[in-house]
Amino acid sequence: MSAKPNIAINGAGPVGALLALMLAKRGYAIDLFESRPDSRQTNIYQGKSINLALSDRGWKALNAVGIDQEIRDNAIPMYRRVMHDLAGNLTTQPYGQEGQAIWSVSRSGINEQLITLAEQQDKVRVHFSHRLTQYNFDNNTALYLNDANQQINHQTDIMFGADGAFSKVRRLMQELPKQRISYSLQYMPTSYIELSIPAGENGEHQLDKNALHIWPRKDFMLIALSNPDGSFTCTLFMDLEGPLSFSSLQDKSQVSDFFHQYFADAMGLLENPVEQFMAKAAAPLCLVHIYPWVVNDAVALIGDAAHAMVPFYGQGMNCGFEDCRVLAELVDQYEDNWPEILAAYQLERKENGDAIIELAKRNFTEMSDKAGDANFLLRKKIEAEFQRRHPELWVPLYSMVTFSPDIPYKTALSVGDIQNDIMDQIMAMPNIHECWQDDGVYRHLFALANQRLS
C-alpha cells in the first residue's frame, strides 16, 4: 500500500458522492461506481424524486467541505410542523427555538449537485452504469457489469460500500465464512408511496412552504415537503397488509372514499391521488444492523449500507453525512494510517448508528399519533420553556438529534430516556394544563433535571 492508497466507493448516492468529494480534497484518488446511469443526462427521475429534510448534522458535514452555501441555495427552511386534523383544522408546533429549521431538499437534486462537485475534483473518476456483482476480499478486486453487460474488474486498496439499504458490498461481506458477521434486515409493516401537490396558478405554494405538513391518522399518515418550484412532494405512510392498508384498498371507489374521509382538506390540492395510489407499488421501509462495519482493514460500510433506518426522524442522510465528516476527521487525525482510521471510524459510528435507528423507529408514533395530541403539544411547550430558562440543563430530544451535531446520537438516546421519565412526572402534576406556566412547575422540573441530568 502506497502512502495514499487508492480508494473505490461503491454507490454514488448522496453519501458516496460526499465521501468521494471529502477524500479527494485530502489528496486521494477515488473511483466512484454507480449502478444507475447518470441522472443528469438521462431522466430517470422524470422530474420526480422524494424530498428529504436536511438538518444540522448534514449541514455541519457540508460545511466541513465548504459546500453548504451551494446546497442551501436549493433548499427551503421548515421552521415548524403543521398538523392537519380530520376537520382540516391546523395546529402548529415549532421544531426548535426561534430561527431553527430543518431544510427541504430533493433527493435527486442534492445527489446530482454532490456528484457534480465531486467530479470537479481532479482525482475523482465517476463510473456510471457500473453495477457491482462480486468482490474478491483477498485481493480487493471488484467485478462490475456495465450497461453493455461487459465485465469490468477493478482492483483497489480501500473499498467503501455506500450502496444503500440493500448494499451489495454488505451482502457479499455477510457471506465471508470466517468473519463472524452479525447482520439483520427487518422490513417494517409500514410502506409508502409518493404523491404530489402542484404549484398554484401563479407558481405559488398552496400551503405554508416553511412548514412540514403532517396529516397524522395514528396508524398511517400523509406528509408534505415543499419544493422551490411551488410544488410539494407528499408521502403516504401506511401498513402494507391489514384491515386498513395498501392491500385492503383495492378498487377505485374504496381509495377515493379513503382519501375523502381522511385527507379531505388536501383533496383539492393533491394531484390525482386516487390514480396515483392505484398505479404505484408501495415501497418498503427497513432497518439494517450489521457488525462489524469493517473487514480486513480494507472494506468498510457507510451510510444506509451500514445503518438503514425508517425515515421518521429525517436523519438517514444526515447520519450518512455525519459518517463522512467523522471519517474525514479521522483521516486527518491518523494521518493516512487506514487500519487505524477504519477501526476508529467503526468504534465511533456503530453505536451512534444503532441509536438513531432506534430513535427513528420510535418516532413513527410521535409523528403519526401523538403529533396531534394536546398532552403531547403541552409537553413540548413545557420542554421548550424550560430549555429557554435552563439551556445548560435541557435540550429537548428532538433538538439534540436535529440541531445539536455536537451531541452524539447515543447520548441523545440515553438522555432522552431520562427526560422522558422526568416529563412523565411533570405531566402528572395536578392541573398541569392550567398551571403549566407557573414557576412552581419549572422549579420542580429543575430539581428533577438537576438531580438526574447534571
Add this chain to the structure above:
Amino acid sequence: MSAKPNIAINGAGPVGALLALMLAKRGYAIDLFESRPDSRQTNIYQGKSINLALSDRGWKALNAVGIDQEIRDNAIPMYRRVMHDLAGNLTTQPYGQEGQAIWSVSRSGINEQLITLAEQQDKVRVHFSHRLTQYNFDNNTALYLNDANQQINHQTDIMFGADGAFSKVRRLMQELPKQRISYSLQYMPTSYIELSIPAGENGEHQLDKNALHIWPRKDFMLIALSNPDGSFTCTLFMDLEGPLSFSSLQDKSQVSDFFHQYFADAMGLLENPVEQFMAKAAAPLCLVHIYPWVVNDAVALIGDAAHAMVPFYGQGMNCGFEDCRVLAELVDQYEDNWPEILAAYQLERKENGDAIIELAKRNFTEMSDKAGDANFLLRKKIEAEFQRRHPELWVPLYSMVTFSPDIPYKTALSVGDIQNDIMDQIMAMPNIHECWQDDGVYRHLFALANQRLS
C-alpha cells in the same frame, strides 16, 4: 403439480433425514441432498462428534414415525444435573419428576441412524456430496456441485431447506428482490470447543453416567454428556474475546493454569485438555431469525435453517424434530394441498421457533451462573414441591419446555414469565430458606398461581 408433488430436501442433518423419512412414509418421492460425503463410509467424524440431549419433543416426533425404540437403544438417560464447584463439591438437581430424563445421544450416531432408516424407504434417494449452490425460484430448479465439481440440475415441486444454521436455501431466499424477507443472524460472544473424558480402565464411566455434568463458572462453563462406550463428550463454552476468553489464553502455561484453577476435579479425567484447547479453533454459536419461512408456496425452511439457537436449553434438534412432526400432521390434515400445508406450518411454527430461541438465550445464565446458587436450587425445589401438590396449576418452565411436548414453546415462554414473577414473591418471604416446607408457603403460592395462571 400432480397429486403427490416431488419433494427435495437440502441437507441430510438430523432434521432433513427425519423429514425425508416422515414424508416418504406418506407416499412422497423424496430426493435428499447432502453436501458432505456419507459419514457411514468415510470417517469424517473420526469417531468424534458432539453429544446432544434428546428430550420429549424429539421423542414424540420419533415415536410418531415409529422409530423411537431404535434410537433409544443408543441413548443414555440423564435424570439430573450434577454441578461441580471450584472445590470439587457436587450438587445434584433432578431435571424433572421421578423417572423423567433427557437423553444423551451422539449427533453423528443419530444422524446416521436416521439416514439409514430413510434410505430403507423405496421412495427416498439420498445424494451425498451434493452441495447446493444456486436455486431458480421461478421454476424450482436447484444447482448442485458434486465432489467431482460437476454441475447437476434438479427440478422439484417442493423444496425444503434443512441445511442448518448457515442454510444456503435461506441465503438464496434472502436475495429475492420482491419478497420482503426479514432476517437476522447474530453471533454470540460465547464460542465452544469439544473435549473428552475417556472410559476408565475397565470401560466404565468415570463420572455418574446418568447425569449431565456442569462446571458452572459464571462467564464460562464446562459440561459433560455420557456415551455408551464409557466415555464422556465435554464442551467448554467461553467468550471468544475479552479478559478471560479463548483469545486471552495464548500459551500453554496460561491454558494449563486456567484448567487447574477452574476445573481441578476434572483434570485427572479430561484427555489432554491443554493440548486440545491449543489445537482447536473455537466454534461460533449464533441465533437465526427469518420471516417468512415459506416463499412461492414451494420453498420452505425447517430446523436450524429456520431458527438456529444457542444450545443452552438442549432444544435445537428437538425443535427441528417437532417441526417435522407438525408438518407431517398438517400433510394429513390438508390432504396434500401444499399451499395450505406450508401456510399452516409457518403460522404454527414461526412463533414457537422465536420463543425457544429466546428461552435458550436466557438459559445460558441459568446453566453457567445460577446452576450453582443456593437460592436458585431452593427455588427449583419449591417449584417441584408445588408441582407435586398442584400439577394442574404448575409445571416448572424447564419441564414445560423439556417434558411437555403438548405445551407449545410460546406458551412455555409466556407462562414462565408469570411463574418467575410469582417465585420472586415467594423467595422474598421472610426466612424462606428455613420455612420453605411449611404449608403456608404453598398456600401463598397457590393463591398467586390460582389468580394469575388458572
